[in-house]
Amino acid sequence: MICLGCSCLCDDLEFKNEENKITVGNACLKGFKRIDAFNKNRLISSINKKEASIDDAINKTIEILKNSKKSAIFGLENSVLEAQNESIKLGEKTGSIIDNFSSVYGGYLINRFLDGSVNTCTLDDVRDNCDVSIYWGCDPMSTHPRLMSKFSYYPRGKNRQRGWEEDRYTIAIDARKSLTANITKKFIKVSPGRDFELFKAFKDVLSGKLPKIGDKKLLMNVGTSIKKAKYGVVFVGDGLDYSMGYMNDFIDLINDIGFKLQPVMDCIGFNKLLFERFRYINSIDLEDKSYAKDNSIFNLLKGDDIDSILIVESDIASYLPHKIAKKLKDINSIYIGPHSNLTAYLSRINIPSSISGVESGGNAYRMDLKEETAEKVIDSEFLSQYEILSRIGEGL
Amino acid sequence: MSDNDLIIISYEDRNVFKQDSPFDNSYIEKMAIIELTEEDMNKNDIKDDENILVYNDNGEVVVKAKKMEEGDVGIASMPKGPWFSVLLPNNIEDFYKHINAKIKKTEDPITTIEFIFD
Amino acid sequence: MRDETFIRNTYDISYVAKNNKLSPMEIYKLLPQTNCKECGEETCMAFAFKLLNKGTTLDKCTPLYEEEYKEERKELEKILKPIMEADVTETGLVIHEDLCFGCGNCVVACPVNVAEDPKGCAIGKGASSDKVILKVENGKVKAQNIERCRRFGEHKILCNACITPCPTKAIEFPGG
Numbered sequence: 005m006i007c008l009g010c011s012c013l014c015d016d017l018e019f020k021n022e023e024n025k026i027t028v029g030n031a032c033l034k035g036f037k038r039i040d041a042f043n044k045n046r047l048i049s050s051i052n053k054k055e056a057s058i059d060d061a062i063n064k065t066i067e068i069l070k071n072s073k074k075s076a077i078f079g080l081e082n083s084v085l086e087a088q089n090e091s092i093k094l095g096e097k098t099g100s101i102i103d104n105f106s107s108v109y110g111g112y113l114i115n116r117f118l119d120g121s122v123n124t125c126t127l128d129d130v131r132d133n134c135d136v137s138i139y140w141g142c143d144p145m146s147t148h149p150r151l152m153s154k155f156s157y158y159p160r161g162k163n164r165q166r167g168w169e170e171d172r173y174t175i176a177i178d179a180r181k182s183l184t185a186n187i188t189k190k191f192i193k194v195s196p197g198r199d200f201e202l203f204k205a206f207k208d209v210l211s212g213k214l215p216k217i218g219d220k221k222l223l224m225n226v227g228t229s230i231k232k233a234k235y236g237v238v239f240v241g242d243g244l245d246y247s248m249g250y251m252n253d254f255i256d257l258i259n260d261i262g263f264k265l266q267p268v269m270d271c272i273g274f275n276k277l278l279f280e281r282f283r284y285i286n287s288i289d290l291e292d293k294s295y296a297k298d299n300s301i302f303n304l305l306k307g308d309d310i311d312s313i314l315i316v317e318s319d320i321a322s323y324l325p326h327k328i329a330k331k332l333k334d335i336n337s338i339y340i341g342p343h344s345n346l347t348a349y350l351s352r353i354n355i356p357s358s359i360s361g362v363e364s365g366g367n368a369y370r371m372d373l374k375e376e377t378a379e380k381v382i383d384s385e386f387l388s389q390y391e392i393l394s395r396i397g398e399g400l
Numbered sequence: 401m402s403d404n405d406l407i408i409i410s411y412e413d414r415n416v417f418k419q420d421s422p423f424d425n426s427y428i429e430k431m432a433i434i435e436l437t438e439e440d441m442n443k444n445d446i447k448d449d450e451n452i453l454v455y456n457d458n459g460e461v462v463v464k465a466k467k468m469e470e471g472d473v474g475i476a477s478m479p480k481g482p483w484f485s486v487l488l489p490n491n492i493e494d495f496y497k498h499i500n501a502k503i504k505k506t507e508d509p510i511t512t513i514e515f516i517f518d
Numbered sequence: 519m520r521d522e523t524f525i526r527n528t529y530d531i532s533y534v535a536k537n538n539k540l541s542p543m544e545i546y547k548l549l550p551q552t553n554c555k556e557c558g559e560e561t562c563m564a565f566a567f568k569l570l571n572k573g574t575t576l577d578k579c580t581p582l583y584e585e586e587y588k589e590e591r592k593e594l595e596k597i598l599k600p601i602m603e604a605d606v607t608e609t610g611l612v613i614h615e616d617l618c619f620g621c622g623n624c625v626v627a628c629p630v631n632v633a634e635d636p637k638g639c640a641i642g643k644g645a646s647s648d649k650v651i652l653k654v655e656n657g658k659v660k661a662q663n664i665e666r667c668r669r670f671g672e673h674k675i676l677c678n679a680c681i682t683p684c685p686t687k688a689i690e691f692p693g694g
């Protein structure tokens with residue numbers, strides 16, 4: 005089976021369900037928990053914290069959206085394409101603003117990744133060819149646990165047959181010694197917010213000059229490996245985005261050294277869908293298909309432009325400043341998702357959904373935009389997100 | 401006992417799963433923490449597992465102090481989540497900069513989610 | 519790259535005595551005792567020692583498979599089974615379940631897994647063969663077929679291939 009636990013979309017899971025005892029082979033703990041949690045902490049259908057039937061919760065949502073002056077749709081980073089498409093349809097009907105996690109973290113990078121202005125490759129290319137990989141401001145071992153075992157570091161690939169010790173050179177660049185930094189061959193620690201200086205130092209090294217800051221020997225050493233790389237890939241996460249204000253320069257550097265870029269972020273699939281339709285990846289007003297910074301969740305909840313918001317499987321409240329997250333209590337907020345979380349707790353209406361890729365099927369994009377089809381493996385009575393969204397759409 | 405200025409960096413905790421309930425004790429144990437270097441702990445007379453108040457202009461929160469295995473003095477880390485969110489600025493321009501905060505030993509209990517968000 | 523990785527270790531017979539309740543004598547008694555050398559050993563006693571230390575397998579002793587020794591063979595298979603499928607701690611490999619989060623780095627790095635599972639572990643995927651040593655199940659790595667591990671048997675070497683790639687130090691061989 006396919007795992008939708010993160011954007012690695014591992015396709016080698018072995019699922020067994022014998023007398024309601026579930027065994028899952030090959031999935032990492034994150035992926036296993038997602039399946040195993042089919043009977044844990046499930047969201048309970050409710051309106052204003054009172055238990056209600058799903059029908060009532062959906063009807064109440066329809067009523068709210070009908071009476072709303074301006075509404076927003078947020079999330080769906082972990083949903084299947086069918087549900088994502090349905091949310092766009094719904095948003096077009098209601099003239100909503102549609103936004104997702106990439107407006108908080110990683111948006112600009114993903115945009116550049118999608119618009120073709122930076123070199124990219126598939127994860128299968130990475131496995132078969134990559135000899136130097138850099139993990140900048142990301143910790144895939146924590147967020148995408150099998151990325152390095154399946155693709156970027158430990159596997160043998162077509163042109164990388166001798167194993168990781170000889171064939172692959174890895175560098176982690178981060179503000180803290182992450183799990184990823186524990187196993188890469190080199191770790192460059194960069195003080196919070198100082199990525200840009202490090203990046204200048206790299207430029208110096210690559211053009212044959214001595215770096216002005218940092219551990220000169222280490223930087224020279226790493227610089228030489230980068231220069232010698234036959235197939236280099238830079239994995240980037242949200243750690244970089246918030247500590248560096250010079251994204252364009254960063255991407256120029258990646259292009260200059262002939263490396264490929266791979267964002268390690270889960271929202272990338274939905275971003276692709278939106279990009280293809282509207283040329284923007286987030287913060288889009290579906291009323292006139294326009295983009296504005298003020299349409300990002302951060303600014304929407306800070307301001308007073310919207311009176312209702314529909315959030316689908318995204319625990320945004322845990323990431324935003326708490327004063328902004330609290331705003332969810334003051335507007336008509338609807339949370340749709342399989343499990344309860346802080347966002348559901350703050351929302352007025354809760355509509356439980358099935359777990360995508362476990363209790364309902366659908367398609368999804370891997371982080372390198374390869375499409376996979378996930379199948380349902382456990383029967384459940386929960387409606388899928390697609391079904392919930394289309395019922396809301398029909399009711400309008 | 402003096403207040404101490406720290407830079408706080410945030411991270412994703414691999415032991416916290418999207419399916420976990422934020423009201424479970426195990427979730428709180430993993431999320432309501434701040435990791436400090438031994439030096440920073442000594443400086444503030446804080447021991448491993450003691451409660452400390454972390455505060456800045458954006459808010460204040462009581463979490464458990466944990467000793468960091470490897471790190472730089474003056475830099476602490478907290479998992480991204482409800483407790484860390486108390487210290488985040490409301491301004492998107494400042495949101496991406498690192499977070500500064502002070503710490504103080506306290507006898508108060510760990511701040512609850514209900515308290516933060518109600 | 520890491521010098522200590524492939525240090526050859528000499529065959530340590532004391533290991534046998536320390537780790538197994540079964541004695542070589544008990545095995546010897548059930549063997550044909552003809553010193554025919556079919557198994558590649560000088561004597562049946564030497565073969566018994568090797569069996570106990572997982573340096574060889576029962577099928578190397580071809581006479582055992584003749585009708586005459588049928589009963590003995592069955593008995594040997596029975597008493598050797600627990601050794602061949604020895605439980606992890608007994609053979610030295612320790613997995614700290616609380617630390618392991620199933621990333622699969624060790625699964626893909628283990629040379630035995632790679633050799634036994636060309637369509638799975640060898641290309642980064644999860645184990646797709648029963649013959650592998652390390653396989654992730656329910657989010658944690660499990661060890662099986664431990665007798666295939668390079669750290670055991672007569673030609674054991676200090677293989678570190680599953681230890682070094684683990685980001686949380688969840689795999690350990692206490693005592694080296």
Ligand code: SF4
Pocket residue numbers: 007008009010011012013014030031032033034035036148149150151
């Ligand atoms: S790495 Fe991601 S896709 Fe693969 S098993 Fe783990 S959670 Fe699932």
Ligand code: SF4
Pocket residue numbers: 627628629630631651652666667668669677678679680681
């Ligand atoms: S010690 Fe070597 S052979 Fe044994 S399990 Fe580990 S990697 Fe495999």
Ligand code: SF4
Pocket residue numbers: 617618619620621622623624625654658659683684685686687688689
């Ligand atoms: S033992 Fe370590 S390397 Fe192996 S799966 Fe567990 S965490 Fe990963």
